[in-house]
Amino acid sequence: MSGCRFGPEHVRSGDIPSVHDARHVDHPTAFSRSRKLPLATLVTLMLTGMRMRMSVQAELDTFFGHLRQQAQLVHEVSEQAFAQARAKLSLTAIPRLNDWLIARAEQDRFVPRWHGLRLVAADASTMRFGLRASHVKRAALADQILFGLFLPGPDLMLAASLHNVHECGERQFLFEHLDRLSPDDLLLLDRGYVCRWLVAVLNDRAIKFCMRVDNASGFTCVRTFMRSGAIEQVVMLPAPNKRDALDYECSNKPQRVRLVRNTSPSGEQRVLMTNLFDDKLFSANCFAELYHKRWGIEEAFKRLKHRLSLEHVTGLTQQAVAQDVAAKIVCDNLQALVALTAHADADLPETRRVNHAYAHTALKPLLPTLLLGAKIGRKVAALLRNLLDLIAGRTYQHRQNLSKPRNPGQKPHKNMSQKNC
Structure with a gap:
C-alpha cells in the first residue's frame, strides 16, 4: 500500500508537470492523440471533487454542462471512457500539480511565517472508503490510513500518503516524509x-519541532x-536503543530538549516538548498559541471527509482511490487559496x-x-473577479478562543452501503 505515496521528494517553483510526467508507466503513449477526454480535461474533471453528491456519470454530465455554461446536463463522455482514461494517468501527476501549487503559494507569499519559521503540522486519519466487493486487479482496501503534512496558516495540505492500517504507524509515516521539511520549518x-x-532524528536533521507529551509518556523527566510546578525546564531524554538508532540512522546519545508547561482553556495541564531553546525569542507564553495552530490539520481532515466526501471514490482499484484522494486535496487547496485571495482583495x-x-x-x-477557459476562449479574468467578489460578500464574525469540545461517541461517518445519486 505504501507504493501509492503521493508526490516527488522535491519540486522546483514554476515546474508544471508535463504530459510525459502524467503518463502511467504501463501506458507510455497515453494522451498523445486527440480524444473526447484529453489530459487537461481529465485532470480538471477530477479536481472539481467528484462523487460529492452524485454518481460518476452524473458528475461527468454536470461537468460538461458547466464547461459549456449550460444549466442542463451534457452527456459527452461515458463512465467507462472516464475509467479507461484515468487508468492511464500516473499516480504522481496530481500530487506534482499540488507541489507546483504550494510552490506558487510560497512564491506569492500566501504562506506566512511564525518567528521566521514555516509551520507544518503532521497527523493521520483513518479512512473507510465506500467500496463494493469486486474482482478487479489491485483492488483497494476499504480501511486505510491517510497521513498528511499541513500548513496551518493558509490551510494548505503540503503532502499526503495512503497506508495500510497494518503498517508500522504514524511515526514511520512521518519519518518517510521528513525529506519534505527543511531547517526553516x-x-x-x-x-x-x-x-x-x-x-534524535529531528535533532540530527536540524528540524525544529514542538510536540505534546503526556505525564504517562514513559519519560521520568516529564513526570x-x-x-515540580516549573513553567519550563531543559532536560535530557534517554538515548534511543541501539536497534532504533541503527534502523533510523540516528544518534544513540541522550537528547537535550526543552519542556514547557501549558494550560488549556479547560484548565488541563499539558507539557510541550521542543528543541527551540532561545527563551527570549520563544518565550514559554508563546507555545500555547503555537500548539493550538496544529488543530488546523484536524479541521482539514474533517473538511475533506464531510464537505468533499473524501471517502466516496470513483473507482475500485487502489490507483483510482489514490487519484481521488490526491485530486480532492488539490481541490481543497484551491478553495483555500481562492478564499484567502477574496479576503485580501476585499480588505476584510x-x-x-x-x-x-x-x-x-x-x-x-x-x-x-x-481551468480550461483559456483553451475555449472564455473571459476567465472577469469570471474570477466576479467569483472573488461573491465569496468576499459571504463572511462571518470570528470569535477568538472559542472552544467547541468534541462530543464523545461514534464519529458521524456517512453510510457507505449505497451509492450517491
Whole structure:
C-alpha cells in the first residue's frame, strides 16, 4: 500500500508537470492523440471533487454542462471512457500539480511565517472508503490510513500518503516524509508521536519541532517536571536503543530538549516538548498559541471527509482511490487559496472570515471554465473577479478562543452501503 505515496521528494517553483510526467508507466503513449477526454480535461474533471453528491456519470454530465455554461446536463463522455482514461494517468501527476501549487503559494507569499519559521503540522486519519466487493486487479482496501503534512496558516495540505492500517504507524509515516521539511520549518506534533528515536532524528536533521507529551509518556523527566510546578525546564531524554538508532540512522546519545508547561482553556495541564531553546525569542507564553495552530490539520481532515466526501471514490482499484484522494486535496487547496485571495482583495478585517463552505459551493461550477477557459476562449479574468467578489460578500464574525469540545461517541461517518445519486 505504501507504493501509492503521493508526490516527488522535491519540486522546483514554476515546474508544471508535463504530459510525459502524467503518463502511467504501463501506458507510455497515453494522451498523445486527440480524444473526447484529453489530459487537461481529465485532470480538471477530477479536481472539481467528484462523487460529492452524485454518481460518476452524473458528475461527468454536470461537468460538461458547466464547461459549456449550460444549466442542463451534457452527456459527452461515458463512465467507462472516464475509467479507461484515468487508468492511464500516473499516480504522481496530481500530487506534482499540488507541489507546483504550494510552490506558487510560497512564491506569492500566501504562506506566512511564525518567528521566521514555516509551520507544518503532521497527523493521520483513518479512512473507510465506500467500496463494493469486486474482482478487479489491485483492488483497494476499504480501511486505510491517510497521513498528511499541513500548513496551518493558509490551510494548505503540503503532502499526503495512503497506508495500510497494518503498517508500522504514524511515526514511520512521518519519518518517510521528513525529506519534505527543511531547517526553516517548525513541525507541530500531537502526543502520539513522542519517542526517543524520533526526537534524535529531528535533532540530527536540524528540524525544529514542538510536540505534546503526556505525564504517562514513559519519560521520568516529564513526570518530574510535572510534579515540580516549573513553567519550563531543559532536560535530557534517554538515548534511543541501539536497534532504533541503527534502523533510523540516528544518534544513540541522550537528547537535550526543552519542556514547557501549558494550560488549556479547560484548565488541563499539558507539557510541550521542543528543541527551540532561545527563551527570549520563544518565550514559554508563546507555545500555547503555537500548539493550538496544529488543530488546523484536524479541521482539514474533517473538511475533506464531510464537505468533499473524501471517502466516496470513483473507482475500485487502489490507483483510482489514490487519484481521488490526491485530486480532492488539490481541490481543497484551491478553495483555500481562492478564499484567502477574496479576503485580501476585499480588505476584510481580521475579525471577519470568509465562509469556506460557501466558497466551495461557488467555486465548483466555475472550476471547469476557470481551468480550461483559456483553451475555449472564455473571459476567465472577469469570471474570477466576479467569483472573488461573491465569496468576499459571504463572511462571518470570528470569535477568538472559542472552544467547541468534541462530543464523545461514534464519529458521524456517512453510510457507505449505497451509492450517491
